[in-house]
């Protein structure tokens with residue numbers, strides 16, 4: 001008989017690195033939930049104010065693009081990728097009429113900045 005390993009050696013301590021990131025992960029998970037909600041509802045509730053997504057690089061993203069690219073956004077945000085899809089938060093555009101989506105270049109609706117056509 002040749003050499004044999006008795007039992008399986010468990011390397012203790014593996015997988016514990018990054019445990020302190022627990023709070024951060026929760027926050028990122030919460031952001032993804034907010035992005036998904038914004039992509040679906042498009043408006044804050046209550047109030048009906050227009051939402052947009054703030055990317056980690058400072059760019060703005062409309063809810064339509066968020067909807068289309070939710071997979072990329074969720075991956076980048078949860079994994080911390082610096083690929084332009086990492087989200088730092090969801091916000092209401094109160095009155096910035098010169099806010100445009102950095103992805104599709106469409107204007108992002110504002111709550112008070114302009115009259116909405118009926």
Ligand SMILES: [Zn+2]
Pocket residue numbers: 061062063064065066101102103104105106
């Ligand atoms: Zn867009």
